[in-house]
Amino acid sequence: MTTxxxxxxxxxxxxxxxxxxxxxxxxxLPFQSKYTExxxxxxxxxxxxxxxxxxxESGTGKSTLARAILGMIEPHEGExxxxxxxxxxxxxxxxxxxxxxxxxxxxxxxxxxVFGKYDADERKRRxxxxxxxxxxxxxxxxxxxxxxxxxxxxxxxxxxxxxRRPRFIIADEPVSALDVTIQAQxxxxxxxxxxxxxxxxxxxxxxxxxxxxxxxxxxxxxNGRIVEQGDVDTVYDHPKEEYTKQLLAAAQ
Amino acid sequence: MxxxxxxxxxxIAGLVIxxxxxxxxxxxxxxxxxxxxQMTGAKLQAPSAAHLFGTDKFGxxxxxxxxxxxxxxxxxxxxxxxxxxxxxxxxxALTGYFGGYVDxxxxxxxxxxxxFPSILLGLVVISILGPGKYNVILALGIVFIPGYARLxxxxxxSQREINYIISAQLMGxxxxxxxxxxxxxxxxxxxxxxxxxGFNNAVLAEASMSFLGIGVxxxxxxxGYMLSESQGMLRTAPWYALSVGxxxxxxxxxxxxxxxxxxxxxxxxx
Numbered sequence: 403m404t405t406x407x408x409x410x411x412x413x414x415x416x417x418x419x420x421x422x423x424x425x426x427x428x429x430x431l432p433f434q435s436k437y438t439e440x441x442x443x444x445x446x447x448x449x450x451x452x453x454x455x456x457x458x459e460s461g462t463g464k465s466t467l468a469r470a471i472l473g474m475i476e477p478h479e480g481e482x483x484x485x486x487x488x489x490x491x492x493x494x495x496x497x498x499x500x501x502x503x504x505x506x507x508x509x510x511x512x513x514x515x516v517f518g519k520y521d522a523d524e525r526k527r528r529x530x531x532x533x534x535x536x537x538x539x540x541x542x543x544x545x546x547x548x549x550x551x552x553x554x555x556x557x558x559x560x561x562x563x564x565x566r567r568p569r570f571i572i573a574d575e576p577v578s579a580l581d582v583t584i585q586a587q588x589x590x591x592x593x594x595x596x597x598x599x600x601x602x603x604x605x606x607x608x609x610x611x612x613x614x615x616x617x618x619x620x621x622x623x624x625n626g627r628i629v630e631q632g633d634v635d636t637v638y639d640h641p642k643e644e645y646t647k648q649l650l651a652a653a654q
Numbered sequence: 655m656x657x658x659x660x661x662x663x664x665x666i667a668g669l670v671i672x673x674x675x676x677x678x679x680x681x682x683x684x685x686x687x688x689x690x691x692q693m694t695g696a697k698l699q700a701p702s703a704a705h706l707f708g709t710d711k712f713g714x715x716x717x718x719x720x721x722x723x724x725x726x727x728x729x730x731x732x733x734x735x736x737x738x739x740x741x742x743x744x745x746x747a748l749t750g751y752f753g754g755y756v757d758x759x760x761x762x763x764x765x766x767x768x769x770f771p772s773i774l775l776g777l778v779v780i781s782i783l784g785p786g787k788y789n790v791i792l793a794l795g796i797v798f799i800p801g802y803a804r805l806x807x808x809x810x811x812s813q814r815e816i817n818y819i820i821s822a823q824l825m826g827x828x829x830x831x832x833x834x835x836x837x838x839x840x841x842x843x844x845x846x847x848x849x850x851x852g853f854n855n856a857v858l859a860e861a862s863m864s865f866l867g868i869g870v871x872x873x874x875x876x877x878g879y880m881l882s883e884s885q886g887m888l889r890t891a892p893w894y895a896l897s898v899g900x901x902x903x904x905x906x907x908x909x910x911x912x913x914x915x916x917x918x919x920x921x922x923x924x
Contacts, residue, residue, distance in 0.1 A: 503839035
């Protein structure tokens with residue numbers, strides 16, 4: 403069950419309690435459909451203002467967990483409770499997260515148009531304000547995604563995710579597709595925005611060094627289970643699980 | 655930072671040729687040198703300065719007839735791809751986006767329609783409705799739906815899992831908005847060349863049906879009807895068939911070039 407708790411909780415932005423979830427592959431006939439469970443008894447919470455890392459190899463269910471939190475798949479056991487507005491997401495691939503048919507300005511304004519609470523002037527003002535926050539020149543509002551560099555696109559994606567001022571962001575490998583120098587800039591931007599806009603993140607990555615740089619706590623995932631969680635320093639310095647040790651060794 | 659290269663030789667040549675033919679046809683709906691249905695001089699005259707395409711066995715000016723009749727062909731072709739593309743896009747959008755049972759049922763129906771040769775399907779519709787230009791439009795329109803539906807289904811389905819669509823779903827955009835505003839513009843690179851190919855097929859299909867006598871009926875005249883008529887005068891007035899055929903060929907060639915040009919947008923010019 404995914405619920406949205408309207409009651410503001412001062413401490414938590416998200417609580418995932420004992421969630422098991424997976425995908426149903428449907429066949430032509432009802433008896434052909436098959437359920438594959440990906441997540442097993444996942445249990446953690448994210449505190450207000452925290453950057454929570456989620457590490458693990460490819461295929462362990464990191465993105466499935468993100469989808470479950472976003473409400474795209476329904477957990478078949480357990481509960482996901484949001485204490486803030488609907489979370490937004492920043493994807494890994496900046497080439498597919500912006501609609502190629504439209505300009506940057508359109509992509510930033512569209513979430514506000516759908517929201518429907520602001521008039522055109524207010525929308526434009528918010529778009530310009532957000533462009534400034536992600537450190538992009540206003541001229542780029544007229545550009546199509548194909549005219550931008552990877553780093554610029556990722557900044558636009560972040561701006562689009564933040565334009566409705568969510569308090570909780572899921573960043574799914576947000577820097578993995580970028581050059582190392584650009585990576586550092588985007589990470590700094592994410593950390594700065596946390597302060598400015600009072601955000602919390604679930605930061606998904608397979609790169610343990612990146613997680614160490616920016617996260618407060620970390621979840622280690624293996625085969626759909628959280629095998630270890632705790633403060634980044636504790637987990638990195640004194641890993642308890644063999645799997646965590648292997649991951650850390652591989653990242654040296 | 656690169657702007658897409660839009661203009662290429664194919665597109666320019668296609669637009670120029672098509673525009674000239676279109677202007678000529680549109681003028682023909684309001685003004686022709688002679689009345690296309692009246693005797694204007696000696697029968698079976700060869701092309702001359704007075705009668706550019708000559709006259710037929712009733713002494714009617716062929717240039718004026720082609721100018722006027724091409725309008726009917728144009729109307730049929732445009733309306734046909736209109737019906738085919740609009741209905742096909744709707745069906746394609748729904749089946750491509752939702753998948754599942756809707757997709758299975760509609761696409762199997764589509765397969766059934768596709769299994770019939772189009773001229774046969776057209777014949778069935780005409781035999782139920784009777785000939786005439788509006789029934790030809792309806793018949794060809796229905797024949798054209800499955801092709802567009804299949805094409806557009808792929809264009810919509812391929813976007814379903816892309817991040818910008820997932821983002822649109824997460825921001826709470828309605829399904830109609832996602833389909834029409836977020837997805838549709840990205841299908842144009844598929845749809846536009848298909849429209850030009852469809853236009854050409856429609857021109858040729860109208861010509862075939864009218865040629866077979868199941869299409870446009872007098873007093874309407876169309877290129878296909880005239881082609882059928884000119885068949886009886888092949889020996890006495892070969893310029894009739896030749897001029898009608900040339901206009902069809904030039905129109906189809908021009909639109910075909912536009913289609914080729916659109917497909918080459920953003921790619922290297924030759």
